[in-house]
Amino acid sequence: MEYLWKIVLLAAVLFILGLFASGLGNDSRNIPSPLIGRPASVFHAPALDDGPEISLESFRGRWVLVNFWGSWCVSCRHEHPYLLQLAKNTAKRSDFVMLGVDFKDTREGAKGFLQALGDPGYRQAFDPDQTIAIDWGVYGAPETYLVDPQGVVRYKQVGPLFNGWFEKIALPLMEPKHENR
Amino acid sequence: MMWIELAHFATIIALLMAVVQLMAPVVGVLALRPAWVRVGRQAAYVVAVALTLAVIGVVISFLNHDFSVKYVAEHSSLSLPFFYRLTALWGGHEGSLLFWAWLLGLYTAMAVWRHWSSHPHSVPVVLSVLGAVITGFLVLILFLSSPFERLPRPPMDGRDLNPMLQDPGMVFHPPFLYMGYVGFAIPFAFALAALVNGRITDEWIVATRRWTLFSWAMLSTGIVFGAYWAYHVLGWGGYWAWDPVENASFIPWLVATAFLHSNMVQERRHMFMRWNLFLIITTFSLSLLGTFLVRSGVLSSVHAFASDPGRGVYILMFMTVVLLASFGLLVFRSDRLKSEVRLESLLSTEAAFLFNNLFLVVAALTVLLGTLYPLAMETLGSAKVTVGAPYYNKVFVPIMFIVLALMGVGPMLVWRGMQAQRLLRAVWIPLAGASIAAGLAFSFLGVRHPYGIVCIFLALFVAVSHGLDWGAAVRKKMIAAKQGFIPASSNLIRRNKRRYGGFMVHLGIVVMTVGFVGSGLFQEEKELVLAQGDFVVMGDWRLTFTGIHSVQGSNWTAQEALITAETDHGKKITLRPQKRVYNNHPMPATEAAISSHFLEDIYVVLGEPVSDANWAFRLYRNPLVSWVWGGAEMMALGILWSLLQGRSFKSKKRVDGTGPALQVDPSHS
Known part of the structure; x- marks a missing residue:
């Protein structure tokens, strides 16, 4: 009994230290979206380039990457080169399509952004009142969702996509067997 | 331009000297060469001076708008008002750490200067322990989060201080909090010295009483400033949200409060020796935890703007070393510190303090549990959860009721023990007064929530019991010294500063409690x-x-x-x-x-x-929100008052000057 308190004390200290060690990599900004595993909220929105209206449902049957951005967002500028590259690399895939949602923005601002930094070529929905962004639970920019061919949200990336994101995160979700090979 | 380089250089010197401060006394004690201990002391003085220069250098860089300094560029701007430029030093992670280290350097120098001749056995260990802590901080500052980093292309204007920090409450919150956190390092070091030396004395308690009081006062004030800041800036109408980082400062406060009471028991009755060592080691460990929790990004909170997981690994390693070394010492060296004195009666001051300690530590544990639970859940792979006010209201608040009740009984008890009848005779007046007040609150003020009734009851109970005790003492004095009411009471208060300072603190807490009831239940x-x-x-x-x-x-x-x-x-x-x-x-x-x-x-x-x-x-x-701030001011005044007393314990000094071990002759210093 005399030694019990010693063991308990040291165990408690070690437990707390261990807890911190395990929590070290956590990013407090990374809040899991409750939408994962749920059908994505469908939308019909005007296109940024005055083209025909964009409907999420029209992409059914393919994986859709939905990238929320705005010309006012600094991180989106950093992310943009990767989007350009990703669009180029995946242009030939028939099972994958990218889609941008420019929210809380003006048409001029967004067009200027694309002109200055390059237009990745995929379709851009225009959402000045953030109705789509609110439906999708977007609380910052950029945020990116991966929607599966059945229209279910499978992944949410808070903050910019990074180099290798597609191979590391999207591909394993798109081709579950890919990992086992 | 030049100032920041001076600051950087001074910090490098400080790190080297901190290592000397850590090593030299060890050599001195092991080789029985007092000169080496003196080298350690001089090193501590150099550390203090060098870190002062470093802090001045950074502050001047802010005043001069030196945007070639990354830290200045990120936390200031041309239009930032002078007052905030002066205090932007602790506006970010790197500067806060430097500020922390600087305070520790100053405290170390003061402690060594004050206790050099009176505690020759403790001082070498104290130097080494504090040297180790400073070294840990300075390595972090110099290699992992340097406020001295320069930008190759300085911007024309800085990014400005975070607007949330541009508020007087935030100017005062961090320094007071840090003065508290860092202050506990001194009693902590003395406690470790007692363990290392294996000397079964109470001298470390007596030596560090004022350090403890001072640090506790600073920590209390710092927490209240934080609450005041939240109330003024966050704009949600409240002042306390049980945010993990608020808790991180509150948990050490609870443990320190326990220590503040139980060290009196050791001083008077030579009991609770191991317990006191445990409390002060825990307090300081939690202070370190509190400093780092804000900085490591381990917990998510409103303070998230300060987080940076990159340094987490180093911080965790440092914490591991400090915690394992100090708790290890406690576990392996404290057996000989077992007290011979046993509790004689449950109706005694020491028993009241025992229960006060028990409940305060349990209260601290409940807050710790609530703070760490989300982290544990996330680690186990479950969803993100947050623990909020409902948990603390259900679990923490009732425990504090018991602590308040003990606070009310406290003044009626005497050391060693008393008869139940005497206690009953003393307790019924406060009980009656409190019941009447609770009844009035129920029927006239419309207080319906049980917590409200209980709080008002307890607040009055404490106030009346303290008032009665004070009244009786004044009456005695008036009769004994044939004095009028005013000279008698002023004499009394001046004569026993510790007791009546403590009373003032208690009354401050009562006033705050009333404020909590008003703002918590009637918003x-x-x-x-x-x-x-x-x-x-x-x-x-x-x-x-x-x-x-x-x-x-x-x-x-x-x-x-x-x-x-x-x-x-x-x-x-x-x-x-x-x-x-x-x-x-x-x-x-x-x-x-x-x-x-x-x-x-x-x-x-x-x-x-x-x-x-x-x-x-x-x-x-x-x-009643202003009662919370008013009560806090009363607390601060009470502590200041009891800090003034200390001379009467001078006779207890030099207690360890006659040991068989090393003699450090102060005359050579």
């Missing part, structure tokens, strides 16, 4: 849209939205609404809530307008414009 909140000329009634107040206009500060512009508040008694004030946009920050900041009165605060937050002339507002009537 009135309204959220509505007003057009110009509309009015809304809150309590006795009629608040009219009379206009809105733009105002400009040195580094912000704001929409300012004018709200005229009138009572039936003809009181009339104007409230000016603002929605500020700082030049370099896109997010608007709310500047709540608060009108404080003795019984209530009117608190108005300006929201978004709904249409041309309609604005959203959030209005609160917060009863």
